[in-house]
Amino acid sequence: xxxxxxxxxxxxxxxxxxxxxxxxxxxxxxxxxxxxxxxxxxxxxxxxxxxxxxxxxxxxxxxxxxxxxxxxxxxxxxxxxxxxxxxxxxxxxxxxxxxxxxxxxxxxxxxxxxxxxxxxxxxxxxxxxxxxxxxxxxxxxxxxxxxxxxxxxxxxxxxxxxxxxxxxxxxxxxxxxxxxxxxxxxxxxxxxxxxxxxxxxxxxxxxxxxxxxxxxxxxxxxxxxxxxxxxxxxxxxxxxxxxxxxxxxxxxxxxxxxxxxxxxxxxxxxxxxxxxxxxxxxxxxxxxxxxxxxxxxxxxxxxxxxxxxxxxxxxxxxxxxxxxxxxxxxxxxxxxxxxxxxxxxxxxxxxxxxxxxxxxxxxxxxxxxxxxxxxxxxxxxxxxxxxxxxxxxxxxxxxxxxxxxxxxxxxxxxxxxxxxxxxxxxxxxxxxxxxxxxxxxxxxxxxxxxxxxxxxxxxxxxxxxxxxxxxxxxxxxxxxxxxxxxxxxxxxxxxxxxxxxxxxxxxxxxxxxxxxxxxxxxxxxxxxxxxxxxxxxxxxxxxxxxxxxxxxxxxxxxxxxxxxxxxxxxxxxxxxxxxxxxxxxxxxxxxxxxxxxxxxxxxxxxxxxxxxxxxxxxxxxxxxxxxxxxxxxxxxxxxxxxxxxxxxxxxxxxxxxxxxxxxxxxxxxxxxxxxxxxxxxxxxxxxxxxxxxxxxxxxxxxxxxxxxxxxxxxxxxxxxxxxxxxxxxxxxxxxxxxxxxxxxxxxxxxxxxxxxxxxxxxxxxxxxxxxxxxxxxxxxxxxxxxxxxxxxxxxxxxxxxxxxxxxxxxxxxxxxxxxxxxxxxxxxxxxxxxxxxxxxxxxxxxxxxxxxxxxxxxxxxxxxxxxxxxxxxxxxxxxxxxx
Numbered sequence: 038x039x040x041x042x043x044x045x046x047x048x049x050x051x052x053x054x055x056x057x058x059x060x061x062x063x064x065x066x067x068x069x070x071x072x073x074x075x076x077x078x079x080x081x082x083x084x085x086x087x088x089x090x091x092x093x094x095x096x097x098x099x100x101x102x103x104x105x106x107x108x109x110x111x112x113x114x115x116x117x118x119x120x121x122x123x124x125x126x127x128x129x130x131x132x133x134x135x136x137x138x139x140x141x142x143x144x145x146x147x148x149x150x151x152x153x154x155x156x157x158x159x160x161x162x163x164x165x166x167x168x169x170x171x172x173x174x175x176x177x178x179x180x181x182x183x184x185x186x187x188x189x190x191x192x193x194x195x196x197x198x199x200x201x202x203x204x205x206x207x208x209x210x211x212x213x214x215x216x217x218x219x220x221x222x223x224x225x226x227x228x229x230x231x232x233x234x235x236x237x238x239x240x241x242x243x244x245x246x247x248x249x250x251x252x253x254x255x256x257x258x259x260x261x262x263x264x265x266x267x268x269x270x271x272x273x274x275x276x277x278x279x280x281x282x283x284x285x286x287x288x289x290x291x292x293x294x295x296x297x298x299x300x301x302x303x304x305x306x307x308x309x310x311x312x313x314x315x316x317x318x319x320x321x322x323x324x325x326x327x328x329x330x331x332x333x334x335x336x337x338x339x340x341x342x343x344x345x346x347x348x349x350x351x352x353x354x355x356x357x358x359x360x361x362x363x364x365x366x367x368x369x370x371x372x373x374x375x376x377x378x379x380x381x382x383x384x385x386x387x388x389x390x391x392x393x394x395x396x397x398x399x400x401x402x403x404x405x406x407x408x409x410x411x412x413x414x415x416x417x418x419x420x421x422x423x424x425x426x427x428x429x430x431x432x433x434x435x436x437x438x439x440x441x442x443x444x445x446x447x448x449x450x451x452x453x454x455x456x457x458x459x460x461x462x463x464x465x466x467x468x469x470x471x472x473x474x475x476x477x478x479x480x481x482x483x484x485x486x487x488x489x490x491x492x493x494x495x496x497x498x499x500x501x502x503x504x505x506x507x508x509x510x511x512x513x514x515x516x517x518x519x520x521x522x523x524x525x526x527x528x529x530x531x532x533x534x535x536x537x538x539x540x541x542x543x544x545x546x547x548x549x550x551x552x553x554x555x556x557x558x559x560x561x562x563x564x565x566x567x568x569x570x571x572x573x574x575x576x577x578x579x580x581x582x583x584x585x586x587x588x589x590x591x592x593x594x595x596x597x598x599x600x601x602x603x604x605x606x607x608x609x610x611x612x613x614x615x616x617x618x619x620x621x622x623x624x625x626x627x628x629x630x631x632x633x634x635x636x637x638x639x640x641x642x643x644x645x646x647x648x649x650x651x652x653x654x655x656x657x658x659x660x661x662x663x664x665x666x667x668x669x670x671x672x673x674x675x676x677x678x679x680x681x682x683x684x685x686x687x688x689x690x691x692x693x694x695x696x697x698x699x700x701x702x703x704x705x706x707x708x709x710x711x712x713x714x715x716x717x718x719x720x721x722x723x724x725x726x727x728x729x730x731x732x733x734x735x736x737x738x739x740x741x742x743x744x745x746x747x748x749x750x751x752x753x754x755x756x757x758x759x760x761x762x763x764x765x766x767x768x769x770x771x772x773x774x775x776x777x778x779x780x781x782x783x784x785x786x787x788x789x790x791x792x793x794x795x796x797x798x799x800x801x802x803x804x805x806x807x808x809x810x811x812x813x814x815x816x817x818x819x820x821x822x823x824x825x826x827x828x829x830x831x832x833x834x835x836x837x838x839x840x841x842x843x844x845x846x847x848x849x850x851x852x853x854x855x856x857x858x859x860x861x862x863x864x865x866x867x868x869x870x871x872x873x874x875x876x877x878x879x880x881x882x883x884x885x886x887x888x889x890x891x892x893x894x895x896x897x898x899x900x901x902x903x904x905x906x907x908x909x910x911x912x913x914x915x916x917x918x919x920x
Contacts, residue, residue: 046137261337379437610706764826
């Protein structure tokens with residue numbers, strides 16, 4: 038007999054030490070630990086069980102932006118010294134030893150704080166000359182950040198000011214910020230209104246936090262700040278100079294404080310600022326930009342004046358020659374026009390000046406050498422040298438010199454060599470086209486005695502590809518001219534490593550005496566000789582280079598004339614050029630999938646053989662595998678023609694690399710790649726919008742800055758079944774515990790009537806008649822909501838149009854009270870007449886079992902086809918706002 042030994046599963050409880058202000062028990066034994074900012078938080082997790090459980094501390098965010106410092110802490114004691122406000126939230130201690138379920142306990146930590154209040158003053162002056170009426174009204178607004186909410190009080194000198202205590206004084210709260218600020222309105226200023234005003238911010242001494250006071254002295258000289266910049270605008274400087282920006286105050290009571298900001302976001306690290314003077318030593322190009330002086334004395338709006346610093350620079354010199362690979366006729370030939378273009382990036386562009394040299398000597402514009410500068414609006418920083426009727430005497434080195442008039446910046450020079458080795462060099466790539474031309478000539482003597490018979494054979498051989506052309510019998514008779522051509526092509530994959538041999542053979546000729554041959558590249562003679570013992574001739578390119586591209590000819594000549602074989606070098610397809618200015622390229626029809634309109638033009642499509650298709654490759658960033666497909670092309674592509682292909686089934690929010698390769702009958706050309714990035718489509722004008730809150734940022738929704746608390750993005754259950762088991766959803770609208778939704782957390786310190794507002798991005802409306810809106814477009818606004826719990830408050834939906842304040846937004850839907858543990862859908866037809874936003878407002882009910890959640894927000898063009906039954910909500914309003 039033996040007895041089986043059992044091991045106890047883990048148990049856990051949390052004890053606290055440190056500097057707690059209060060530890061409060063909520064329903065279902067959840068504890069709230071209140072601590073003052075800057076004190077030390079210390080929570081200890083006491084566990085039992087055998088084997089000894091492992092302990093892990095984690096934190097659940099209290100709002101969308103909160104994150105635990107370390108994702109988890111494996112220690113019995115959680116110790117946070119000098120705790121900060123963002124570290125508040127619910128902390129969990131989890132213990133597990135492999136027996137039974139893990140034991141979990143939590144404690145919510147509230148961090149209390151009170152910042153120094155700030156008083157801002159705004160004045161309004163009204164005047165009606167006919168009634169000889171003059172009024173000056175002053176508004177004093179007191180604001181401070183705190184937790185818990187602040188109670189404000191105003192004093193004039195030592196006298197308490199309250200609503201109704203003085204006919205010239207009005208104290209009120211803005212509509213959407215009750216309890217968070219108090220505005221003191223002094224109507225039609227009287228002599229006694231010029232006094233010291235004190236704003237006292239109080240959190241009623243919780244956690245020993247003392248009241249904070251700020252004093253503002255109002256006089257008949259109180260005025261907003263004004264400033265003046267003692268600098269030019271813009272300021273043009275050389276790199277390495279020291280620049281001082283001087284800003285002085287020209288008015289304002291109290292005396293304003295001066296500060297400098299940069300348009301790039303932060304001032305350069307080396308900058309020095311003293312009494313309104315900003316000094317930038319050893320300035321560099323990256324320091325260029327807009328600098329603003331801002332003066333503030335809390336009266337009216339801050340004064341701001343800006344200047345622009347321009348740092349001289351020359352960079353990115355480049356050149357190109359016309360004719361070039363962008364044209365069908367792309368040979369540089371004697372007797373034709375050649376244009377050399379030179380371009381640089383210059384700052385500032387108006388100081389840029391060019392000069393041209395030939396073989397080191399200054400070149401001036403003439404009838405044959407025309408120097409021009411391109412319109413800066415068309416091609417900034419560009420000069421052209423046109424050589425009319427190219428001659429051998431024009432061969433040489435041409436130098437384009439770019440400089441700035443200031444003279445302190447090193448000039449940029451670009452050399453272009455035109456010589457017998459460069460004429461005809463501009464073929465870009467590596468496809469050989471071998472063409473045989475059969476040419477006959479006239480003979481003046483009697484045809485029966487002067488019959489000429491050629492039989493030529495031509496072939497070309499490379500190391501990687503061998504081929505030979507057929508032989509042609511050419512009979513020539515007096516008085517006839519006949520031209521016959523045939524062609525065959527071969528592609529050489531690596532031209533720089535390729536040896537190419539071309540062979541031309543005479544099979545029969547009459548008369549056969551004095552046969553000569555000449556090999557040429559374009560007009561340049563490569564090799565010449567006579568047929569002695571051999572009846573063929575070879576020309577070998579031992580290592581094919583760019584200057585070896587072009588038209589090779591072999592002329593076989595007797596006293597009657599030549600027969601010619603031609604080897605023509607053409608290029609494989611140029612790369613496509615992606616178009617980045619596509620209007621609304623991204624769309625979204627399903628929650629987790631998006632599409633993208635890919636557009637491009639083809640560089641120089643007519644320079645090579647017809648493009649028959651494109652090979653499209655797509656891969657996610659971070660992955661190696663490419664998914665490929667072919668896009669067929671019908672007909673010839675024109676230069677500048679915009680080609681479109683829709684990419685579908687892209688997974689949000691993944692980023693993709695797209696590769697596009699043109700294909701001709703000779704094979705693949707050069708590829709281009711680009712990146713496609715997901716961003717929430719804001720549909721200008723709106724066609725369709727869908728948000729399921731699956732990623733941050735939450736479809737560009739934002740939190741209202743003037744409400745009481747924020748909506749929270751969350752997944753799985755919002756409720757903890759041990760403490761608040763009867764509120765909130767257990768998954769997103771689709772039932773997934775991994776899916777995300779937005780909800781309002783109604784546990785403490787939230788109180789009855791607190792509001793949280795979530796604002797959508799702005800949507801544009803495109804009316805059918807752009808000159809008047811007689812029939813506003815309709816949109817179907819729908820969303821899913823979950824309102825489960827006995828303390829459920831109210832969920833409101835508003836539509837705010839352009840020009841309206843948040844307080845003027847029109848309510849289009851409202852529902853209060855417990856709706857059961859299920860997701861329901863609301864659909865509302867709206868008819869906005871201007872750009873608009875939708876706003877979700879959650880209002881906390883009387884207790885903690887009042888979590889409200891929303892998911893899958895949709896806006897679609899057109900009326901709602903099937904609105905839900907009115908039993909599901911209190912109001913469904915078709916809204917038309919009059920202009």
